[in-house]
Amino acid sequence: xxxxxxxxxxxxxxxxxxxxxxxxxxxxxxxxxxxxxxxxxxxxxxxxxxxxxxxxxxxxxxxxxxxxxxxxxxxxxxxxxxxxxxxxxxxxxxxxxxxxxxxxxxxxxxxxxxxxxxxxxxxxxxxxxxxxxxxxxxxxxxxxxxxxxxxxxxxxxxxxxxxxxxxxxxxxxxxxxxxxxxxxxxxxxxxxxxxxxxxxxxxxxxxxxxxxxxxxxxxxxxxxxxxxxxxxxxxxxxxxxxxxxxxxxxxxxxxxxxxxxxxxxxxxxxxxxxxxxxxxxxxxxxxxxxxxxxxxxxxxxxxxxxxxxxxxxxxxxxxxxxxxxxxxxxxxxxxxxxxxxxxxxxxxxxxxxxxxxxxxxxxxxxxxxxxxxxxxxxxxxxxxxxxxxxxxxxxxxxxxxxxxxxxxxxxxxxxxxxxxxxxxxxxxxxxxx
Numbered sequence: 460x461x462x463x464x465x466x467x468x469x470x471x472x473x474x475x476x477x478x479x480x481x482x483x484x485x486x487x488x489x490x491x492x493x494x495x496x497x498x499x500x501x502x503x504x505x506x507x508x509x510x511x512x513x514x515x516x517x518x519x520x521x522x523x524x525x526x527x528x529x530x531x532x533x534x535x536x537x538x539x540x541x542x543x544x545x546x547x548x549x550x551x552x553x554x555x556x557x558x559x560x561x562x563x564x565x566x567x568x569x570x571x572x573x574x575x576x577x578x579x580x581x582x583x584x585x586x587x588x589x590x591x592x593x594x595x596x597x598x599x600x601x602x603x604x605x606x607x608x609x610x611x612x613x614x615x616x617x618x619x620x621x622x623x624x625x626x627x628x629x630x631x632x633x634x635x636x637x638x639x640x641x642x643x644x645x646x647x648x649x650x651x652x653x654x655x656x657x658x659x660x661x662x663x664x665x666x667x668x669x670x671x672x673x674x675x676x677x678x679x680x681x682x683x684x685x686x687x688x689x690x691x692x693x694x695x696x697x698x699x700x701x702x703x704x705x706x707x708x709x710x711x712x713x714x715x716x717x718x719x720x721x722x723x724x725x726x727x728x729x730x731x732x733x734x735x736x737x738x739x740x741x742x743x744x745x746x747x748x749x750x751x752x753x754x755x756x757x758x759x760x761x762x763x764x765x766x767x768x769x770x771x772x773x774x775x776x777x778x779x780x781x782x783x784x785x786x787x788x789x790x791x792x793x794x795x796x797x798x799x800x801x802x803x804x805x806x807x808x809x810x811x812x813x814x815x816x817x818x819x820x821x822x823x824x825x826x827x828x829x830x831x832x833x834x835x836x837x838x839x840x841x842x843x844x845x846x847x848x849x850x851x852x853x854x855x856x857x858x859x860x861x862x863x864x865x866x867x868x869x870x871x872x873x874x875x876x877x878x879x880x881x882x883x884x885x886x887x888x889x890x891x892x
Contacts, residue, residue: 460529461591461678461679461682461683461809462594462595462598462682462683462685462686462703463598463686464483464529464683464813465479465480465483465683465813465816465817466683466686466687467530467615468482468544469817469820469825469827470827470828471532471611471612471615472532472540472544473827473828473830474537474540474541474544474827475821475827476816476817476818476820476821476825476827477817477818477821478541478817479813479817480813480814480815480816480817480818480821481814481817482541482544482545482548483548483809483810483813483814483817484810484811484813484814485545485548486545486548486549486551486552486810487552487807487809487810487811489549489552489553490552490556490803490807490810493552493553493556494556494560494799494800494802494803495796495799495800495803496799497514497556497557497560497561497799498560498564498796498797498798498799498800498802499796499799501514501560501561501564501799502793502794502796508634509638509639510561510639511561511562511564511565511568511639512561512565512633512634512637512639513634514557514558514560514561514562515558515561515562515630515631515633515634516630516631516634517557518554518557518558518630519558519627519628519630519631520627521550521554521557522551522554522555522557522558522626522627522630523623523624523626523627524554524623525547525550525551525553525554525555526551526554526619526622526623526626527619527620527623528547528550528551529544529547529548529551529619530615530616530618530619531612531615531616531619532612532615532616556802558630559802560798560799560802562630562633563775563798563801563802564794564798564799565637565639566579566580566583566775566778566779567779567782567783567792567794568639568640568794569637569639569640570640574721574722576776576779576780577718577721577722577726577772577776578718580772580775580776581714581715581717581718581772583775584714584768584771584772584775585711585714585715586629587771588707588710588711588714588768588771589707589711590625590626591707592703592704592707592708592711594622594625595700595703595704595707596700596703596704596707597700598618598622599699599700600700601614601617601618601621602614602615602617602618605617605618657793657796658796658797658800659800661781661784661785662869663780663781663784663868663869663870664778664781664785664797666864666867666868666869667774667777667778667781667801667868668800668801668804669861669864670730670773670774670777670861670864670865670868671774671775671801671804672804672807673857673858673860673861673864674734674769674770674774674858674861675770675774675804675809675812676811676812676857677737677770677812677854677857677858677861678767678770678771679809679812679813680812680813680815680816680849680850680854681741681763681850681854683812683813683816684816684846684849684850685699685702685703685706685850686699687820687846688744688846688847688850689702689756690835691835691838691842691843691846692749692843692846692847693747693749693753693756694749694835695753696835698753698756698757701753701757702756702757702760703760705757705758705760705761705764706760706761706763706764706767707764707767708761708764709760709761709762709763709764709765709767709768710764710765710767710768710771711764711768712764712768713733713764713765713768713769714768714771714772717729717733717768717769717772717773718772721773721776725871725872726773726776726777726872727865727866727868727871729769729772729773730769730773730861730862730865731862731865731866732769733765733766733768733769733770733773734766734769734770734858734859734861734862734865735862736762736763736765736766737763737765737766737767737769737770737855737858738766738855738858738859739762740759740762740763740766741763741850741851741852741854741855741858742851742852742855743759744756744759744847744850744851745847745848745850745851745852746851747759766858773865777868777870778797778798778801780870780875780878781797781870782794782797783875783878783879783882784870784875784878785797786882787878787881787882787885790885815849816849819845819849820842820845820846822845823839823841823842823844823845824838824839824841824842825838825839825842825845826838826839826842
């Protein structure tokens with residue numbers, strides 16, 4: 460979805476960039492309700508399987524079905540297609556929330572160790588990036604192979620069926636292979652608006668969400684633009700898989716490097732180093748010219764993986780530390796509440812990035828390919844410049860803002876160890892130990 464959804468809307472379903480971006484934005488407004496609600500509900504329920512795991516069991520199949528439907532092109536007119544994609548996008552978003560919020564909220568219930576949580580997130584995102592790498596590389600191959608004998612729409616339909624199965628099955632594996640270890644010290648039902656005020660009253664949470672939102676905005680925007688950049692600026696759409704392989708493969712390797720380095724430098728140090736490398740890459744991508752060797756772009760993509768891995772790893776590793784600090788201050792553990800709003804910001808970052816890309820492309824004069832045209836068409840210079848600016852200097856500026864927030868994040872390894880010691884003392888002195 461990160462790499463190909465907007466491109467599918469504009470160049471396969473033949474929607475205008477502005478309309479496609481608006482559909483995605485409207486979908487994410489719904490996230491302002493369903494993400495925190497699912498987080499709050501997963502805090503409250505109690506079953507023999509735990510609080511989080513039942514959501515994975517019962518939400519997996521609806522998630523896969525909605526994903527498959529999202530990449531179909533219905534035989535409808537312009538208005539009919541807009542309505543179809545809006546409805547399916549809303550269903551897809553809801554199904555994803557049902558499985559993803561409880562899934563991410565499992566992390567602090569599996570371990571309370573500062574470094575082990577970084578390791579847990581490294582392994583979680585290793586599988587995430589590996590699957591993303593698999594999809595990014597194989598998706599164009601599947602689409603083009605099927606399209607050679609049928610059509611581009613059929614190619615996307617077959618690929619979507621494959622990915623729908625592959626993104627459904629792992630939730631059953633996660634359900635069967637995990638156990639929830641920790642129970643909250645205290646739980647109290649909290650409605651949406653009080654929950655919103657509650658989490659944003661936490662200073663550390665405001666910082667980590669800001670860091671994640673800025674990081675994820677760049678991840679999603681650049682992921683979307685790579686396809687346009689290689690298709691219309693470099694004029695080498697056949698090399699998209701190689702570039703995505705370089706980014707995701709590098710990010711996968713660096714996940715484990717940063718997990719080890721963070722034990723010495725801490726999460727803040729890792730973030731600042733990784734994002735500095737990504738800022739440099741962003742500026743160099745703007746300078747690349749179409750007649751330059753493809754190896755230059757592939758090398759820059761591999762270097763970008765240094766920063767991409769940090770964007771995946773560090774904010775998610777920071778959040779459990781925020782929850783522990785909140786428990787010390789309030790006597791309550793509300794992982795679902797915090798993770799619900801956190802995942803909401805993840806999706807808002809995705810929506811904001813895709814909406815921004817769509818609107819900028821529309822204003823820059825981007826030309827939607829006419830029906831039955833599969834080769835890249837010529838785009839106006841204004842559209843090409845917009846693509847390069849968004850993937851280059853604009854991305855670098857947002858990354859720098861994130862680095863400023865990280866430099867002021869109030870939790871360090873030392874302060875978190877103090878928090879855990881004080882929590883242990885409170886637990887030992889509790890009459891219900």
